[in-house]
Amino acid sequence: MISELGKPIVGPSANTSTKPSPTTAGHVYHDLKGKIAGIIDNGPTEIGLESTIVDLSVETPTVLRPGEITPEEISKVLGEEVLMNKGTTQTKGVPKAPGMKYRHYAPSAPVFIVDKEEDFSKIKWDKETGVAALDEVLDKINSSNKYSLGTTIDKAAHNLFGALRYFDSENNIKRIYVQGFDHGTISPAYMNRLNKAAAGHHFH
Structure with a gap:
């Protein structure tokens, strides 16, 4: 779709807050049925977990949400130490990154x-x-x-x-x-x- 358009595309996540993230087009349809115009199905996600998120607004780069790309791999690219966030980093009470709420990705049953x-x-x-x-x-x-x-x-x-x-x-x-x-x-x-x-x- 991006190659056909020839321009960058920006859009919201297909994740609905607090619930397990979708990894197939069927999951997206279940969550967003009636709220979106359509779905481009390119098969299940390759990794299954969301991306690594790094905070570069602090003195030492810090991973806010771990993903497949590790702090060590990011450190090699940046040429400096990369820390792993140990708690919930917030700005004015708002989590800095998706998935940092205490209860997130949760199904209905405990x-x-x-x-x-x-x-x-x-x-x-x-x-x-x-x-x-x-x-x-x-x-x-x-x-x-x-x-x-x-x-x-x-x-x-x-x-x-x-x-x-x-x-x-x-x-x-x-x-x-x-x-x-x-x-x-x-x-x-x-x-x-x-x-x-x-x-x-x-x-x-």
């Missing part, structure tokens, strides 16, 4: 982060409980409400919002347990979105 694989065995599985995890974890869980995040953390990042949206469409789901990660270059971005969706709630 979300709980499961940090250790062995903790999944402690959960009582019933028809009102959903679970999203890697295939090797799901294989050990006796539940009819399972959503595969794939086989790697990169796949999990790609599928996270799809999982949250899937359980949002299942009206009988009252709680959702999602696998957490502490390794891999994409894990800070993945955990950032998951922590927002879960409002910081972890299963212990």
Whole structure:
């Protein structure tokens, strides 16, 4: 579309505030049906998570929202240190970047982060409980409400919002347990979105 027009195009995000971000044209249609003229479908998003946002208005460049591009990669380009924001940076009470609200990317049912694989065995599985995890974890869980995040953390990042949206469409789901990660270059971005969706709630 941009190449055909030959000019830059500026438009609002297809994300609706506080809810899981769309990663397919179907998600956009569900959220914005009747509010937009049309959708250009170029297939599912390649990464699944939103972009890295960097604040360059401060003395030391600071990542406000982590994404696939890491602080280390940005540092190499800028030739200086890049910090990772640890809290909610606000200007006059307004978050500096999208997704910095305490509860964001959240489905209707409460979300709980499961940090250790062995903790999944402690959960009582019933028809009102959903679970999203890697295939090797799901294989050990006796539940009819399972959503595969794939086989790697990169796949999990790609599928996270799809999982949250899937359980949002299942009206009988009252709680959702999602696998957490502490390794891999994409894990800070993945955990950032998951922590927002879960409002910081972890299963212990």
